């Protein structure tokens with residue numbers, strides 16, 4: 362059997378994903394053209410799960426990098442390492458994906474340091490190259506390589522944002538929280554709870570999302586609802602589970618915390 366350097370990034374099982382609209386076909390079209398894809402949407406609404414599902418559907422390995430404000434170009438591209446045999450070059454995750462032909466998903470790309478755009482630009486236009494200046498190599502991306510990035514426009518202004526010269530290289534797919542019925546089905550499936558509890562949790566989320574007009578940065582995500590649902594399976598009452606999984610993490614502001622607790626009390 363031949364060596365598969367991306368074996369660790371292959372998905373064995375289909376990741377459960379409930380489509381919101383035409384995003385499966387839209388992604389497949391972008392993938393056919395190997396166009397870089399930008400996923401926009403609030404945190405915890407299913408972007409990562411969508412990419413995992415698409416990688417499985419397309420039968421492609423998936424290299425995921427969670428970006429943070431200390432992530433530099435060399436974290437993505439690679440670096441020289443010193444070991445007992447001397448120095449050796451180690452490809453970073455982006456280089457591995459480009460070299461061997463994987464989907465590379467940069468989650469919350471705006472968080473990464475500005476120097477990362479220098480390496481993304483030649484990879485995301487017709488050149489599809491990655492200059493590895495430190496080891497004197499000009500890597501031509503594998504034909505199967507595709508870049509996918511996500512970002513949350515809700516944080517725009519508070520944090521950094523994507524420059525037009527970067528974002529104009531991508532095709533965009535917009536995500537938001539699923540409709541109530543579908544979100545309840547997702548919460549029931551992922552949190553392993555019955556449909557009626559899932560619907561009540563979604564009702565709490567809808568109330569919290571309305572508080573955005575009152576200063577809340579972001580309402581409860583689908584992820585938070587799944588956490589609350591899962592806690593109830595471990596013996597917490599739905600109310601306590603919501604306070605723990607939703608109210609407490611969402612805000613430190615006492616007035617907003619009171620409003621969030623009222624949203625929970627309205628459902629339970």
Ligand code: ADP
Nearest residue numbers: 377378379404405406407408409410551583584
């Ligand atoms: P994001 O990447 O947008 O921050 P995730 O993809 O990690 O969010 O979603 C958080 C969780 O919510 C997932 O782990 C999954 O359990 C669930 N989820 C959200 N949307 C969907 C969906 N459309 N289909 C299936 N699961 C979903």
